[in-house]
Amino acid sequence: KAGVTQTPRYLIKTRGQQVTLSCSPISGHRSVSWYQQTPGQGLQFLFEYFSETQRNKGNFPGRFSGRQFSNSRSEMNVSTLELGDSALYLCASSLDPHNEQFFGPGTRLTVL
């Protein structure tokens, strides 16, 4: 069974630009969660999607948004990038958030 895949793996952007990250969950998983990981703040929850609906959102500004498609694939978008957005962005999939969540390898975003 293929794991969670994320593209791209690495990204370098400049301040003010926007970026879109993609996540393909494990086949059959309908829940996709996104997290931001930084050395200072650890793993922080961004949002969770289930059957194309955002069910929960973390404490991030509106510049962070996401969506989920009918095949459960998900994208997240960050607009007007700031230096502090440099982080590892992780996607996790599960049958339901209370079940085991399996993480992808992450997208490492660097904002210059």
Next chain:
Amino acid sequence: QKEVEQDPGPLSVPEGAIVSLNCTYSNSAFQYFMWYRQYSRKGPELLMYTYSSGNKEDGRFTAQVDKSSKYISLFIRDSQPSDSATYLCAMIGQGAQKLVFGQGTRLTINP
């Protein structure tokens, strides 16, 4: 105060030692408890998943949950250099949709 507290370490032990990693939490609604292992520049890998209180064993790994004390532990027996990684605890409540993570403990097993 953070919902989940985890000593960030670093923790360094000799090969073959028993390792004990711990988290405390404040939210009594947490029902599902997980331990993840994360190698440098990789995504977290699920090690253990437990529901409510009790013990669960999987090979060299044992997870314990004590809900009365709001305390969870992960024990690694016969530790190997390949166990060197950051270990993250995570938990979620019934009806909630987001995992809450500890800060992670950086572990090094010395040959």
